[in-house]
Amino acid sequence: MSLRLHHNSREALYRAPSGAQACGTAVLFRLKISGGRPEAAYLRIWWQNSERKIPMAPGEGDPGLYEARYTLPDSPGLLWYFFIVEANGQRHYYGNADDRLGGPGRMYGGEPPSFQITVYDPAFKTPEWMRRGIMYQIMVDRFHPGNPRWAKRLGPDARMHPDWYEPPYLELDAASGDNQALDFFGGDLEGVRQKLPYLRDLGVTVIYFNPIFQARSNHKYDTGDYKRIDPMFGDEEDFKALCREAREMGIRILLDGVFSHTGADSRYFDRYGRYGGQGAYQRQDSPYASWYRFRHWPEDYDCWWGFPTLPNVNEMNGSYLDFIIRDPDAVAARWLQKGASGWRLDVADELPMAFIRMLRGRVKGEDAEAALLGEVWEDASNKVSYGRLRSYCLGESLDSVMNYPMRDELIAFMLGRVSAPHVERRLSALQENYPAPFFYSLMNLMGSHDRARILNILGGLDGEDLPREARRGMALGEAQLAVAKRRMVALWRFICALPGMPCLFYGDEAGLQGMADPFCRAAYPWGREDPGLWEEIRGINRARLESPILQTGHLRLFAADGQVLCALRFAREGKDAFGDPLEESPALFLLNRSEEEINLSLDAALMPEAGRSGPLEVALKGMECRGIFL
Secondary structure (H helix, E strand, O other), X not given: OOOEEEXXXXXXXXXXXXXXXXXXXXXXXXXXXXXXXOOEEEEEEEEOOEEEXXXXXXXXXXXXXXXXXXXXXXXXXXXXXXXXXXXXXXXXXXEOOOOOOOOEOEEEOOOOOOEEEEXXXXXXXXXXXXXXXXXXXXXXXXXXXXXXXHHOXXXXXXXXXXXXXXXXXXXXXXXXXXXXXXXXXXXXXXXXXXXXXXXXXXXXXXXXXXXXXXXXXXXXOOEEEEEEEOOOOOOHHHHHHHHHHHHHOOOEEEEEEOOOEOOOOOOOOOOOOOOOOOOOXXXXXXXXXXXXXXXXXXXXXXXXXXXXXXEEOOOOXXXXXXXXXXXXXXXXXXXXXXXXXXXXXXXXXXXXHHHHHHHHHHHHHHOXXXXXXXXXXXXXXXXXXXXXXXXXXXXXXXXXXXXXXXXXXXXXXXXXXXXXXXXXXHHHHHHHHOOHHHHOOOXXXXXXXXXXXXXXXXXXXXXXXXXXXXXXXXXXXXXXXXXXXXXXXXXXXXXXXXXXXXXXXXXXXXXXXXXXXXXXXXXXXXXXXXXXXXXXXXXHHHHHHOOHHHHHOEEEEEEOOOXXXXXXXXXEOOEOOOOOEOOOXXXXXXXXXXXXXXXXXXXXXXOHHHOOOOOEEEXXXXXXXXXXXX
């Protein structure tokens, strides 16, 4: 009989406790050995370039279960492990699966990929409002004009759209090939303030703004002045009034921090001489010269992804650190003092870790309940960026990240590109790798300014394979739109059943369509909303806000079959995922991506946490997500 080994990093029988753990936690590791009696078995640990082999011995009750105990280090980091078994004169290895997603692994003839344990700071906490809230992303220019559009203070290159409802312009820059983004619709902060009752009624508790500081473009990712609200949007008093009134309605404001680069047309670089000629492009002795990297001054400089309109900054430059983080009036603190509740960091994985840690210290020092959220598109526990492994969830950098992996997997599932077991495995890997404070604060987005509108994607018309010029004005046909709306409602209901902060991109709830940038950035269709879609989204939001089990209950994902993905939310011994009392009944959400009706008989063994003694019979309509409180 040949030797067989088994370990499952997500099952308490094999690793207890499982998942990410705080520093100093004692962990029991077990390996099932059958088909032979080994001469020796070892747990191999790798921690910060140091290897340790811990002998394993048969446990009590089951001689085939070999075990070893190990106390996690007292500093945060990623710990890696696999198993070594010596039997019949041979050395056998058991490690992570080939996809490195944890759970059950496999045997190898040589050194295998390791299982991961995220070891985080036991003091790591995230703001409660993140895990209990619903977020709404707004591009201010495209949301609502509170002041007359004709009175806007346009920049020298800007043009105002004559029609609020027309598509954005596509005007490609000859030098870079990028869209110039100099067309405006006239939305402003006063317009957002006027629509606060609308947002509250929709169930929104957090507004995330795309950048609002002075900049040349409509998207404002080319910052011109970090300490000034763009005059198109209003002024500092408008911002303070908005934050004050929003907070009175239970709504917080999260700002977009673009700290990896500035605009070429900025107070700091001033390529076009519009800010007084004191910028690094204008003077080699500029007070901002050390912020930038010139290969040959002034024309040849380091810029973000090769775009000359976005010169990169040296984030660890002392003057820049003072300006953004350390000064009494530093940018990071200034806008918190005026009412903001935190920052979303643009391209967080392009910022030095030391910069993020310093930024966290200043933000939390200013307001312990302020949030620091990062744009990271992959698993944020083990992201490799610029050749270096970075972990953003150890408790000393970010509170959480945008959950693009979840978004991408669920969309692919709804479109029939991947199966339910495939999605379950990938999302469960995130759950295993992320500490609970981080996992329950994820920004669970469905749409964003960086992608085609969610209706277009779910209707099979995202335009990604078309030239940008061909994407203008393309809309879903009647049948496509009907399918897309059903998929969208089901997808949003499932997202709202998961831990984290569900996030709507403005206008998605109203049925706004649009291909990828810039057409996904059309103005909100006030007076032309899809009322049926809006009511469904609002109802889902309200149900989420009223259900503690959906906010902080434990999660177990499983696949009923290839077409149905399930999320069970439950209390464990009357406690939620943070150890707080939770008496609410378990809730089961089933997402059927098939266009056909499916009848399921779910064995109680599939969901032991539900406390059922017999099977659960469920009838699902095509493209439906159904929630059942058990």
